[in-house]
Structures are given as structure tokens and as C-alpha cells.
Amino acid sequence: MKHHITHLLSFAAMFACAYTASIFAQEHYPTATVTIQVVGEDGNPLVGFNVGSGFEIPNKNGVGTSAIGAQGVTNKEGRVTITRPTANGFVYYGSWAEGYYRTSNLTYQFKAHKDGQWTPSNPTLRVVLKRVGDPVPMYARKVATEIPAVDQVIGFDLMIGDWVIPHGKGLRGDLLCKVVRRFVNWKDHDVALEITFPNEKDGLAPIIEKTPPTRGSELRLPRTAPEDGYRNKLATAIRRQPGGPSNEDAKTEMNYFFRVRTVLDEKGDIKSALYGKMHGDIRLDPINSKTSFIIFDSYLNPTPNDRNVEWDRSRNLATGLSDEQRPSAP
Amino acid sequence: MGETQIFNFYSSGEEVLDAHPQADDPDVLAIGNGTTPLGNPNPLGRYAWALQEKLKGRTSNDWVLGSHSGGWGFSSAYSTNPNFLMVPSPSQTAAITDAQLRAEPFFRAKTFQTVDLDPALFGNQGTQYAHDNRAMLLARAFPVRTLPIGANAVAALGSQSNFDMNQLFKSGWPQSRRVEGRDDWFHSDMREVAYTYIFKMFDKIVNLGGLNR
Numbered sequence: 076m077k078h079h080i081t082h083l084l085s086f087a088a089m090f091a092c093a094y095t096a097s098i099f100a101q102e103h104y105p106t107a108t109v110t111i112q113v114v115g116e117d118g119n120p121l122v123g124f125n126v127g128s129g130f131e132i133p134n135k136n137g138v139g140t141s142a143i144g145a146q147g148v149t150n151k152e153g154r155v156t157i158t159r160p161t162a163n164g165f166v167y168y169g170s171w172a173e174g175y176y177r178t179s180n181l182t183y184q185f186k187a188h189k190d191g192q193w194t195p196s197n198p199t200l201r202v203v204l205k206r207v208g209d210p211v212p213m214y215a216r217k218v219a220t221e222i223p224a225v226d227q228v229i230g231f232d233l234m235i236g237d238w239v240i241p242h243g244k245g246l247r248g249d250l251l252c253k254v255v256r257r258f259v260n261w262k263d264h265d266v267a268l269e270i271t272f273p274n275e276k277d278g279l280a281p282i283i284e285k286t287p288p289t290r291g292s293e294l295r296l297p298r299t300a301p302e303d304g305y306r307n308k309l310a311t312a313i314r315r316q317p318g319g320p321s322n323e324d325a326k327t328e329m330n331y332f333f334r335v336r337t338v339l340d341e342k343g344d345i346k347s348a349l350y351g352k353m354h355g356d357i358r359l360d361p362i363n364s365k366t367s368f369i370i371f372d373s374y375l376n377p378t379p380n381d382r383n384v385e386w387d388r389s390r391n392l393a394t395g396l397s398d399e400q401r402p403s404a405p
Numbered sequence: 406m407g408e409t410q411i412f413n414f415y416s417s418g419e420e421v422l423d424a425h426p427q428a429d430d431p432d433v434l435a436i437g438n439g440t441t442p443l444g445n446p447n448p449l450g451r452y453a454w455a456l457q458e459k460l461k462g463r464t465s466n467d468w469v470l471g472s473h474s475g476g477w478g479f480s481s482a483y484s485t486n487p488n489f490l491m492v493p494s495p496s497q498t499a500a501i502t503d504a505q506l507r508a509e510p511f512f513r514a515k516t517f518q519t520v521d522l523d524p525a526l527f528g529n530q531g532t533q534y535a536h537d538n539r540a541m542l543l544a545r546a547f548p549v550r551t552l553p554i555g556a557n558a559v560a561a562l563g564s565q566s567n568f569d570m571n572q573l574f575k576s577g578w579p580q581s582r583r584v585e586g587r588d589d590w591f592h593s594d595m596r597e598v599a600y601t602y603i604f605k606m607f608d609k610i611v612n613l614g615g616l617n618r
Contacts, residue, residue: 133450167586289572
């Protein structure tokens with residue numbers, strides 16, 4: 076056994092020398108070839124559109140990476156083929172054009188290389204560009220606010236962005252929040268929030284978007300809120316037991332459309348309602364509070380019955396926001 | 406810590422601290438096949454932190470990544486191939502008795518028998534040696550099993566004390582970094598990128614610390 080391990084050692088030492096030497100000779104990386112295809116939301120190719128890509132190499136100081144950048148313009152099939160060297164097989168790509176939302180930070184990781192080429196050779200990487208439609212002014216804000224009290228139902232006004240009087244300046248309780256808290260310390264707690272709504276047919280409609288917020292199209296969700304699928308109650312919690320990991324119900328891929336201030340006619344049909352969306356899930360932070368912080372990104376369209384939730388970033392109806400309260404995604 | 410408050414400024418766009426997406430259990434032979442970290446012509450840069458941890462105990466030296474002691478290196482006593490070092494399957498390892506493990510730990514403090522950086526660990530003064538070299542042993546011989554703070558939120562701090570710089574503090578991004586289709590906040594970008602683009606991060610630090618009073 077020792078004999079064989081010695082062989083292995085020799086092999087490993089030889090290899091280590093080889094790869095260490097390569098650290099100081101950065102010019103010989105395997106090349107990667109990719110075809111980036113840009114399509115619209117209908118799947119049709121977009122011709123003459125800008126494409127950018129980045130192929131990673133290590134920084135010369137040995138920490139972090141730099142990119143060998145490459146740009147191109149799509150052909151009649153919406154394609155650009157790019158070949159560049161890359162040390163780790165990691166490729167960034169994206170596309171942009173006037174009249175469309177930028178799509179960026181998409182990534183592809185080659186897993187192997189052979190004879191100086193990353194494989195599989197020339198995969199097609201698809202970029203979907205979303206057209207700027209009919210964006211509207213909205214009350215858009217990133218909310219991170221302390222729930223005023225536990226064990227009480229307290230309304231939050233999505234238009235004013237505050238708890239209702241007397242806890243804040245809000246006038247209408249669009250979200251009715253009740254937090255129940257058991258908190259010993261940051262290692263031992265169980266805090267639950269229940270959100271209900273004051274009006275029949277108000278509610279939240281969940282929508283999953285698995286692409287992380289910093290990847291893909293700037294326009295994260297569909298432009299139009301759905302007509303139905305709204306749930307009148309949402310329960311979420313965060314908990315931890317001593318010795319165990321923290322566990323929260325909030326999910327990074329979760330988003331919501333919402334309908335509030337719903338007025339029904341005599342038949343029970345919707346006569347009037349306001350629609351909006353939330354980017355990301357509704358999160359709790361009981362650690363930095365004696366109740367809990369509630370955290371969510373809210374976009375409210377103030378025009379009754381207008382389900383358009385594509386926000387015009389140049390027209391935010393919410394005023395007096397700090398940088399941290401101002402959303403950037405449309 | 407008294408009144409000290411802890412905040413985590415991390416970046417979900419980190420490349421050095423990025424999660425390594427490939428198999429968690431590359432065997433030692435896979436070092437040379439081009440699909441694993443050391444098969445990479447230059448493993449520094451992206452995944453550097455994860456590779457450092459995954460390769461503890463699995464390299465023949467302590468030069469660049471990994472280490473040759475402790476970590477994920479396993480004892481040759483449990484190799485399933487009498488002629489070569491081959492990791493046993495989960496069912497085979499489950500059959501190892503406690504008595505065997507007491508006599509020969511599965512994860513050795515050394516993987517390659519001919520070189521051992523810490524022989525004192527197994528002598529009469531082993532406990533004292535471990536105590537005296539705690540930090541060094543943690544760094545070299547104990548791989549972490551969770552992802553690093555610098556690229557991830559820390560639940561124990563609460564959401565209000567975790568700040569994803571990649572999402573929260575970019576104010577535009579240098580054109581030279583955007584043309585390649587990306588605008589991630591990379592490792593050390595608080596130093597590498599001009600203040601114009603990252604001033605929000607400094608503002609946050611100033612406000613949190615009350616440094617403007």
C-alpha cells in the first residue's frame with residue numbers, strides 16, 4: 076500500500092508543480108466557444124442587437140478574477156458566436172437594446188476541457204429580452220419597518236408606506252399584520268406573522284421566479300397582475316432552536332401580486348380594486364427588534380382596476396424616500 | 406462584545422467566495438482529469454475559497470490550495486482497493502465499527518503517510534499541541550461545511566444587519582465592467598471600484614456607526 080501511495084504522491088507533486096507554474100503563465104488557458112442567441116418574449120430572434128460576454132481569468136495579483144470581454148451584434152438568426160480563452164470555464168453574458176429591459180449577469184459554467192477546448196463545444200446560450208411596454212407611475216418603495224406591537228392586528232398602508240394611525244401616518248390598513256413572538260435570544264426564537272386583508276377578494280397571489288434578483292432581465296415579473304388567484308391570508312415565520320440552524324419560511328424565489336381596496340358590487344363581482352406587486356418574499360427580522368421588522372418591496376398602481384404593474388422608474392409616486400427605500404427594478 | 410453591534414456586508418456576486426458547483430466528493434485521482442479544481446489550469450480566482458476548503462487533506466503539499474493534513478483525507482486503512490487509495494462507499498463506511506475507528510480514525514490528520522506536518526498531535530502531548538495550535542489546525546486541517554459570510558447572509562444577525570452590497574449599494578457600475586454582460590459586485594470591489602459607484606456602502610457604514618455625528 077505504501078508503495079502505491081508513494082506513486083500517488085509523486086504524481087500529485089508533479090501535477091502540483093505543473094499547475095503552480097501555470098499560475099505564473101496566464102496566457103495559456105483553454106478556449107471556450109459559445110453561441111449567444113437573443114430572442115424576444117415570443118421566442119423570435121432579435122436581429123442587430125448588442126450582446127456582451129465575459130470570460131474569466133484570474134487577476135495577476137492572485138486574488139479574484141478579471142474578464143476578457145467580447146461584444147457582438149446578432150445576425151438574422153439572433154445569434155453571435157464568440158470564442159475566448161477562460162481559466163475556469165465561467166462565462167457571463169447578456170444583451171441590451173433601446174426599448175428593451177437589459178438582461179445581464181446570465182452565467183454558464185463549462186465543466187471540463189480537452190485538448191485546449193472547453194467542452195461541450197459551442198453551446199447555445201439563450202437571452203430573452205423583454206420589451207419596455209407601457210410603464211405606469213406607481214407607489215414603489217422598499218419597506219423595512221418595525222411592527223409596532225405584538226399580538227395585535229395592525230394595518231399597513233401601502234400607498235403611504237406606513238402603519239395606520241395611531242402607530243404611524245397610514246390611513247388605510249391594506250395589509251393587516253399580526254405578529255406573535257417567542258424570543259429568548261438569537262439562537263432560540265419562534266416568531267410568526269399572519270397577514271390578512273380587510274376586504275373580500277383582497278389578497279396576495281404568489282408567483283415563483285427562480286432567477287436570482289441580480290441575474291436576468293431587469294423586468295422580473297409579468298407586466299400584468301392576474302385577475303384571480305389571490306389568497307386572503309398569508310402566514311410566515313422565522314424560527315431557531317438552540318443548536319439548530321435558523322429556519323425561515325420566506326423563499327428567495329417567491330414574489331407576489333396583490334389586490335387591495337377591493338369594492339364588490341351587489342353580485343359580489345369586483346367593482347373596484349388596486350393592484351400591485353412585491354419583488355421577493357415577505358421577510359421577518361425579530362433579532363434587531365422587540366417585535367419584528369417586516370421587510371418587502373412594494374409597487375402599488377393607484378389607478379383603480381388597472382392591473383398594469385410595469386413601473387415607470389422615472390415616475391415614483393412615493394416621495395421622501397431614502398436611497399435604501401428606492402427600488403431599482405421596474 | 407459589550408455594546409458592539411455586528412453587521413455583515415456581503416456580496417451575492419462574489420466570485421472568490423462563490424459556491425463551487427461541481428461534485429463534492431472528487432477522489433484523489435480526479436485531481437488530474439481536468440474537471441476538478443486542481444485539474445483547472447489555474448484555480449485561483451472564482452471558487453478559491455470553496456476549493457481551499459474542499460481540498461483540505463487532499464493535496465500533497467500546502468502550497469496554494471488545500472492542505473495535506475486533516476480535512477477530507479481518509480486513512481488508507483479503509484481504502485477499498487488494496488493497490489490504490491480508493492474511498493469506500495457510504496454502505497461500506499457504515500460497516501466500520503467503533504473499535505476500528507478508535508484505533509484508526511476514518512479522517513486522518515494526515516493523508517499521505519510519508520509527510521506529516523503534525524506528528525505531535527498523536528503523541529503524549531497531543532492535547533496540549535492541539536490547544537497551542539488551535540488556529541493553525543482550524544485553518545489547515547478542519548474544512549468548513551457552510552458557505553462563507555462574505556457572499557452570504559448570516560441568519561443569526563437578522564435581515565436588518567445583513568447587507569447584500571451587490572443588490573443594495575451599486576450606483577451604476579463602471580462601463581468597463583458592464584460591457585461583458587455583467588455588473589456583479591466582485592471580491593474587493595469596495596476597493597477596486599470608484600467611490601462614485603459604491604458610495605452608498607460607505608454612507609451605510611457611516612450611518613450605522615454614527616460616524617457623522
